[in-house]
Amino acid sequence: MKNIFVKEEQVVEEAEKLLSAKQFTGEEDAQNYGALLAEYKSLLNQMIKVVKISDIMQSELKTMSDNFEETSRIDVLTGIYNRRYFNESYLREWKNAVRTKTYxxxxxxxxDYFKNYNDTYGHLQGDECLKAVAKGIQQAxxxxxxxxxxxxxDEFVVLLPETEAKGATCVAQTIIDNIESLALEHSGSPINHKVTVSIGVSSIIPDKSIKKVDSLxxxxxxxxxxxxxxRNCFKLLIR
Incomplete structure (x- = not known):
């Protein structure tokens, strides 16, 4: 931490040297000067303590603000990012893709049939299903x-910068495989009575001629x- 009281401390040091040199015309002057110096040192020490406390509190406040900002981007249930963060990231990556002319x-x-899942197993188990699916997506x-x-x-979105259709469909298939490997029972689904997902895939090179940023x-x-x-598949659509 930078010392902002360097000049003040130099004043104290010079004053102490003057007091030690005993160059005062009388004892009373020396005592008054010493008392004034002591008061100044006391006030200076208090100011230094206040600044240190302020710096500590400022650091703690920044940490709390950063933590709050990160928390506000996270979906509480699944632990992955939420829609707000996606919107921010999507706009940023769109602008970057326009600038760099990349996919x-x-x-x-x-x-698939998630409403049936909730009706069959209840919302608490439905929440556990969402957590498991989110993890399966993340692993891809x-x-x-x-x-x-x-x-x-029960809707999720994956954003893949600098990714052509071939790469995006590979990720989609990996997600489908990951969810199938979970082998989560779903008696309300006609697809092997297991939890599955359906995926829509698109990949473009954004440019300024596209008026609507959300067209992708x-x-x-x-x-x-x-x-x-x-169901239990992906479909690729290119504009």
């Missing part, structure tokens, strides 16, 4: 910039609708 891919997915993601978010309800999401959402007609 941006989105996967939109939801759990390898790169630091790839983002998995809970978009709402709309394409992926349409692809998801197509996948849900078959």
């Amino acid at each position: 941006l891919a989105v996967l939109m997915l939801d759990i 993601i390898k790169r630091p910039r790839d983002i998995v978010t809970r978009y709402g309800g 999401l709309s394409i992926a959402d349409t692809a998801l609708y197509m996948a849900k007609e078959q």
Whole structure:
């Protein structure tokens, strides 16, 4: 921590030297000077303590603010990022893709027959299912910039910067395989009575001619609708 009282401490040091030199015209002057110096040193020490306490509190406040900011980006149930953070990240990556002329891919997915799951097993077990699926999705993601978010309800979105259609579909298939490997019982599903997911995939190179920034999401959402007609699969749609 930088000492902001260097000049004040130099004044004290010089004053103490003057007092030690006994160059005062009388004893009373020396006593008055010494008393004034002692008062100044006392006030200076108090100021130093206040500044140190302030620095500590400022550091703690920043830590708490950072923690709050991080917490506000996290979905409480699943522990993955929430829709708010996705929206921020999506806009940032979209602008970056426009600037660098690179691909941006989105996967939109939801759990097949999840309403039936909740009706059969209850919402508490439904929450456990969401947690397990979120983990299965995360395990398919390898790169630091790839983002998995809970978009709402049983819907999840994966953001894959600099990813062409081939790479995006590979991730989609890995997610499907991961969820199947969980072997979560789902008696309300006609697909082997297990929990499965459907995924819509899209990948484009954004450019300034695309007026709506959320157009990639709309394409992926349409692809998801197509996948849900078959279930337990992914569908790729390119504009």
